[in-house]
Amino acid sequence: MGKMKRMRQKLHTAAVKSKKDKSTTIKDDEEMMEDTSLMPPPPAPSIGENFFQNVNIPALALLAQKLPDFDASSAVTSKTFKGHNLKKKDKQKIRHEVWMSKVDKLQTVKKKEKERKRKQKTPIVGDLTPIEDALPTLELLMKKSTGETTKRFFIFLHRENQEKPRPIPQEKKRKKQLLEDITLFHKIVQHPLFKENASGTIKEHLKHKLEMEQEEDRLALKKEKNEMLRKM
Incomplete structure (x- = not known):
């Protein structure tokens, strides 16, 4: 047997509208339609207009928004898969x-x-003569070590004998050095070789300067070494 159904009845009946109310509602609707028809339509956006011309997003903000990759992170948590x-x-x-x-x-x-x-625990078993032949002897090691130590000792003495530069030179020395640098600069600029080829002249000058400094250091070290040997 099928299920019986009955229609649901409303508890309150709708109020009966008068003819005057109906006419006023129709007039209001007509006025609204007329107002909307008189209004101009909204301007359509042009095709060539750039919507993002005034948008300025810094690169750091984009990097900050980048989500961390779970492959690079050491620990995987619930935030990793966000x-x-x-x-x-x-x-x-x-x-x-x-x-x-x-x-x-x-x-x-x-x-x-x-x-x-x-x-570390297992002992080495086998012929060790090739290893012994490849390793240097004790006399050779002693000669090398004594030569290196004496060389280091003389270099240390050379550095100790040199006058240690002050961290900030005196005001007179600074002014004097500044004037010397200015006069030297004017001389270099007015030189004909500098006018012809500035970069080549500077390279050549630096090369000679370095060679002279190395030669002076070598001679000073040799002189101190001879003096120390005489005293011994």
Whole structure:
């Protein structure tokens, strides 16, 4: 037997509108239609107009908005997947892969340490003559070490004997140096070689200057070495 249905009745009947109210509503609707028809339509946007001409977004703001990649992060949390539409199984898989990579790293470190300790305990068995022939003798090492130590000692003495420059020179010296630099600059600018080829002249001058300084240092070191040997 089918389900019986009955129509739902309204509790309150609608109020009966008078003829005057109907006429006023129709007139109001007609006036509204006339007003809307008289209003001009809104201006259509031009095709060539640039909507983003006044927009200025700095590059730092774009970098700050960049979401962190879960592959680069060391720990995977709930914030890691924010913004990524991933399924629950995919998230679990990523967490499992990160955890397994950490476990693998720990295992490799432990294996390396175990292998190192095992190699330290195992004695070397075999012919060691090729290794002995390849290594330098004790006399050769002593000669090299004495030569290097004496050279370092003379360099140290040379540096100690030199006058240590002040961090800030005196005002008279600074003024004197400034005047000398200005006169030298004017002389260089007025020189004919500088006028012909400025870069080549400067390179050549610097080359000669470096060679002279190296030669002076070598001679001073040699002189101090001879003096020390005489005293000994």
